[in-house]
Amino acid sequence: MPLPSTTIQQWLDRTHAMFIGGEWLPARSGKTLEVFNPATAEVICQVPAGDADDIDRAVTSARTAFREWRHSRPSRREKLLLDLADALEERADEFAMLETLDNGKPLTFSRHMDVALAIDFLRYTAGWATKIEGRSMTPSMPYAPSDKQIVAYTRREPVGVVGAIIPWNFPLLMASWKIAPALAAGCSVVLKPAEDTPLTALLLAELVESVGFPAGTLNVVTGLGHEAGAALAAHPGINKVAFTGSTPVGKMIGKAAMENMTRTTLELGGKSPVMVLADADIEAAAAGAAQAIFFNQGQVCTAGSRIYVHEAAHDAFVAKLAEHAKGLTMAPGWEEGATLGPLVSAKQQQRVLDYIGYAREEGGQIATGGGAGRDTGFFVEPTVITGLAQNSRCVQEEIFGPVVVVQTFRDLDELVTLANDSPYGLAASLWSNDLSAIHRLIPEIDAGSVWVNGHNLLDPSMPFGGFKQSGIGREMGDSLIEHYTEQKSVVMLV
Ligand code: NAI
Ligand code: MG
Secondary structure (H helix, E strand, O other): OOOOOHHHHHHHHOOOOEEEOOEEEOOOOOOEEEEEEOOOOEEEEEEEOEOHHHHHHHHHHHHHHHHHHOOOOHHHHHHHHHHHHHHHHHOHHHHHHHHHHHHOOOHHHHHHHHHHHHHHHHHHHHHHHHHOOOOEEOOOOOOOOOOOOEEEEEEEEEOOEEEEEOOOOOHHHHHHHHHHHHHHHOOEEEEEOOOOOOHHHHHHHHHHHHHOOOOOOEEEOOEOHHHHHHHHHHOOOOOEEEEEOOHHHHHHHHHHHHHOOOEEEEEOOOOOEEEEOOOOOHHHHHHHHHHHHHHHHHOOOOOOOEEEEEHHHHHHHHHHHHHHHHOOOEOOOOOOOOOEOOOOOHHHHHHHHHHHHHHHHOOOEEEEOOOOOOOOOOOOOOEEEEOOOOOOHHHHOOOOOOEEEEEEEOOHHHHHHHHHOOOEEOEEEEEOOOHHHHHHHHHHOOOOEEEEOOOOOOOOOOOEOOEEOOEEOOEOOOHHHHHHEEEEEEEEEO
């Protein structure tokens, strides 16, 4: 077992409660869920197993809070979000350690990616609170009495109570992605963290309380997806559901939401292609491709899990990529120098190992990796697979682990066909300095984000979301306001 700081150990040792209407409460049923450290497979604490009853209580609290919060001054909402960012920054090391113990990711990534990006996102989003605008119009309305003037404008109003359901791959960051825009826009929130990683959301709720957000503006209900999550998505008292997770669950949530005409944004799975063109610097492309798939143990919706490299460069590229894979240090996240942690759960580890098995059955060759690599914890070795056909499972399905398939292409037309031959359309990266090839490819690729000579180039200012089965709607940038507000048209005859 690692040695987390005494403060974190004391925090873990507490009896954990959910945050509902400004109070810390157990599940009404009294049931709890075990929380695992994926590097040791040990239980580190228990959290309440909230269900439909608790969700109902949380939605009621959020509705009550919304009545006043919706009219709060934008500058107050901005200040509270900035205070939250400061509070998170002050306790960044604790959050990072907690994330590593719960999710497994290497501590340096928890600290310098997850926590740092959450702080950055809170600050960016705080600024939007004071920049929500409508427009004034001049309608003609020939039927209006000719002695009247027409005053017309639009206003953006908070969409209402937001149900947020988030995954386990970036627990704190995903919580911030949902909470911050909702609170900035004047919405209240019921957040359901993933059952595998509920801890940083609970600690974040403590900060939300301490900086002075009114009771009920944020509620956190821990619990299972098919219990608490399903109850939240189907609750008639919410106005919007913001979900990040798998495509099958996203579809269920979308259908449940549609029953009440609840607004949805769905950020779902991906199978993002990494395209290495004929002119590419193979060294740089292999290093970038390694990061694109092995970052966060490959548990990233935008992971570069399919590589298409020009046929002339295939062997040299695979050799370099395998070198990068072997250069990773697979270890518990708190160990010095760890660059690849365990996967989040035994279930996820098994799922990923099963995919490596399908690749073997379908004629793939394992260039490196291929097994768990360690006896304790939910690890999977960084794995590079070659020789698979485009219709093989590992090329078509989201694996969500440190496993990548390398294939070849001959010309740009073939590349476009292969890259788009996927049910998903979240992201893509191009590795080249051939400007005309790059500009010809960008409009052809079915993806919500396209990156050139880099991968995972996300920023709060850039809208993020998917084409095809990767989801509906966008997060970040001005999409935040669009998706957390309703437009109202106002027309007066004066
Ligand atoms: P999941 O989609 O089941 O979990 C995501 C969230 O949805 C969790 O909070 C979960 O409690 C909740 N949930 C589950 N069932 C629900 C339901 N019926 N109603 C409402 N909420 C529900 O993902 P899971 O099973 O943990 O992972 C399976 C696969 O999903 C992964 O291997 C990966 O391919 C994909 N995935 C994709 C993510 C992404 O960021 N795009 C994140 C997590 C998983
Ligand atoms: Mg855990």
